[in-house]
Amino acid sequence: MTKKVQITLACGDYEIVRALKEGEISPDGIDLTILTEMDSTTRHWRFLRNREFDVAEVSLSSYIAAKGRNLPFAAIPVFLHRRFRHGFIFTNTASGIREPTDLIGRKVGVKNYLVTATLWQRGLLESEYGVPHTSMDWYAELDEDVDFIPPTGLRLHRLADDKSVEQMLVDGEIDALLHPDLIEPVLRKDPRVGRLFPDYKRDEIGYFERTGIFPIMHVLGIRPEIVERHPWVPINLYQAFTEAKRIAMERMENPRIVPLAWYREAWEEQQAILGDDPWAYGLGEQNRKTLETAVDYAHQQGLIDRKLDLSDLFLDLSQGRKRGDKHRV
Secondary structure: OOEEEEEEEEEEOOOOHHHHHHHOOOOOEEEEEOOOOOOOOOHHHHOOOOOOOOOOEHHHHHHHHHHHHOOOOEOOOOOEEEEEOOHHHEOOOOOOOOOOOHHHOEEEEEEEOOOOOHHHHHHHHHHOOOOHHHEEEEEOOOOOOOOOOOOOOOOEEEEEOOHHHHHHHHOOOOOEOOOOOOOHHHHHOOEEEOOOOOOHHHHEEEEEHHOOOOOOOOOEEOOOHHHHHHHHHHHHHHHHHHHHHHHHHHHOOOHHHOOOOOHHHHHHHHHHHHHOOOOOOOOHHHHHHHHHHHHHHHHHOOOOOOOOOHHOOOOOOOOOOOOOOOOOO
């Protein structure tokens, strides 16, 4: 029997990885043990702090911060999670915040400062709406995925273990909350909590039309000793994830598999606005712009003390000009 390299992969349970998880496809020469039961924040911590997995879906901003500190990690340009972020800026409805500039001078909560969602949210508030990230007092609930010393001018406070930024927002202890997910008060329709951008979909479409950016949340991190021992593994993993996404998209095109009345219309709307493959992997022109913007935001917000080139962040997956696209015998 052919011996394969044993690799442990931790990632989310996404449709675009289903073919890998279920064994419909497998990376050439690799035997994957796939872990999908962790929440994102736990997975990021366990990879970046404890190095528990060979390969892991990991926070883009925390990975950038880790590379800025020369920590031993590598990554390939596989982006399992993207999300527009206007709809995840929440306010206490009694705070009087009606527009972005009302955030200036306010108390704003985050799960943790390095989380990618809030990197993008702070970036768009500053670049699109004139709200400097240093104009607010920040309150973070969780420890960071990598060690982080706030730069001069950043007012960042760590909360006690018994404090929740969601409850603080409801109680009016903070004025606003930048969050990666839908928060419980919104799901409960608590009248004390609203959105900074009530018509967030319109604002997100406008942002994409102005910038061409569909924000990338996560990259695929790899422990460098795996690359050193088996330099062919990153390319074979990239090919397998690309094929898994192709299978997923082909399957998702059929509206019968999703219990939504207007699913097909949503699929066609996405194509009309974002293009044929907004979930593309690799370092094509649009992804490069998105990633370079994230690096600029990370530098601007004090996550890193120097700008990093994309070649510093991602492994070279080149197989030579016009090579690697087709298998020939």
